[in-house]
Amino acid sequence: MTILIKIDDFLFELFPETNQDIAQIKEKLIEFYTVDNVKPQVILESDVIKVNVANNSFSGDNPVYQKLISEFEKGNLIEAKELAKELISKNPTNSEFHRLLGQVYSDLGENEEGINSLIDALRWNPNNEYALVMIGNIYARHYKDIETALKYYEQVVKLKPNDHIAINNIGANFLQQGRSNEAINYFEKALNINDEYPYSYLGLSYAYVKKNQFPKAFDYIIKGLKKYTKKDEVWKTLMGQAFKISETFSESEIPDELVQIYKLKIEKAGNRIILIEEDESIPTAAKIEYAENYDRKEDVIKFNPKFSAYQHLILHELVHLELTLEARENNHNKLFVSNAGHKDAFKSFIPNCLKQLEKKNFPQSSIDKVVDDLFHGLNSQIFNSAPDLFIENRLHNKVSDIRPIQFTHYTI
Numbered sequence: 001m002t003i004l005i006k007i008d009d010f011l012f013e014l015f016p017e018t019n020q021d022i023a024q025i026k027e028k029l030i031e032f033y034t035v036d037n038v039k040p041q042v043i044l045e046s047d048v049i050k051v052n053v054a055n056n057s058f059s060g061d062n063p064v065y066q067k068l069i070s071e072f073e074k075g076n077l078i079e080a081k082e083l084a085k086e087l088i089s090k091n092p093t094n095s096e097f098h099r100l101l102g103q104v105y106s107d108l109g110e111n112e113e114g115i116n117s118l119i120d121a122l123r124w125n126p127n128n129e130y131a132l133v134m135i136g137n138i139y140a141r142h143y144k145d146i147e148t149a150l151k152y153y154e155q156v157v158k159l160k161p162n163d164h165i166a167i168n169n170i171g172a173n174f175l176q177q178g179r180s181n182e183a184i185n186y187f188e189k190a191l192n193i194n195d196e197y198p199y200s201y202l203g204l205s206y207a208y209v210k211k212n213q214f215p216k217a218f219d220y221i222i223k224g225l226k227k228y229t230k231k232d233e234v235w236k237t238l239m240g241q242a243f244k245i246s247e248t249f250s251e252s253e254i255p256d257e258l259v260q261i262y263k264l265k266i267e268k269a270g271n272r273i274i275l276i277e278e279d280e281s282i283p284t285a286a287k288i289e290y291a292e293n294y295d296r297k298e299d300v301i302k303f304n305p306k307f308s309a310y311q312h313l314i315l316h317e318l319v320h321l322e323l324t325l326e327a328r329e330n331n332h333n334k335l336f337v338s339n340a341g342h343k344d345a346f347k348s349f350i351p352n353c354l355k356q357l358e359k360k361n362f363p364q365s366s367i368d369k370v371v372d373d374l375f376h377g378l379n380s381q382i383f384n385s386a387p388d389l390f391i392e393n394r395l396h397n398k399v400s401d402i403r404p405i406q407f408t409h410y411t412i
Contacts, residue, residue, distance in 0.1 A: 003051040080104050095125030111142050132156050164193040180207040198228040214249040215401040246408040255311035270325040273298040286313035309405035319391040346375050
């Protein structure tokens, strides 16, 4: 068989004892690739070395190989190790046997032996992707040697520059090791190849959560959901991550900071004083009391901390005030009023409902309360529905970092 080895830095990673001397490399190659006293033919070309080696035939249905796979899958690593050694003694040129032995060593915690076996796997087949990834994992996870790990991971990228799954998996390995920056680099490479692969968006989201960059983490999840619309387990995982980000984000200090920044902006622009007060008695997450309506100097926004992500609703009320001030400045403000005549007209539309309540012997005071609640509730809904759409659009565009909890309020 012919083994092609590029003359580059990675060659000297596989044969480090040669001190990057081509003459020594040739001698080392002849020594290593001599099988059963049969020396290989080593041909040096401009950028590659060809090594012609006597081939050892192997059949996949070999009973020793089948037993090795079976013992490994059962977790019987000691037995698997001995079987792998037996196979290598009879088939020394088979890269995959060396790779399997390296994996067994690694699982046993014998990482130095694991690396040696995996290096042998790569010497017999420099394109053994699994061996490259495994060595990278050992250096990154067990030795925290990211620089060396990258040498092997980058070989995978060179071999399969368009394999977004392989590249994404490297990012996932870095993420498991807490190396968010390196993980982000590989997830982004994977997305540049295939921007519809959901696990790259998910990986980027996890990485930015680890960096406490919740809005950015959320943004990647939303991009992933826009690309991946099939409502299966993957979609559920993306949605679950969106809600987790929202919950974690709402418990951080960032939403309160966003509220204060926006409050100061409106106070300065409108020459106002705005008070934000906690009030567990109000039935909604937040409400605004305009200064003019209460004959005082300060606008007051009350919020109920019992509601989740209440900061979003405080911002919502602040934008209500901001739009009011803008309309007033342009003489576009309108007064929305209702009176007893309007309520009587409303009652004339629901006589049957009122009669049913009377038949059930509800006291008149209770019936009047139902009418009041319906009348004022519908008025409030009609008055607020259109402005609320503009308010949420403004928040989405102007306070984009609030999107994680804005999303929660409009999806639950």
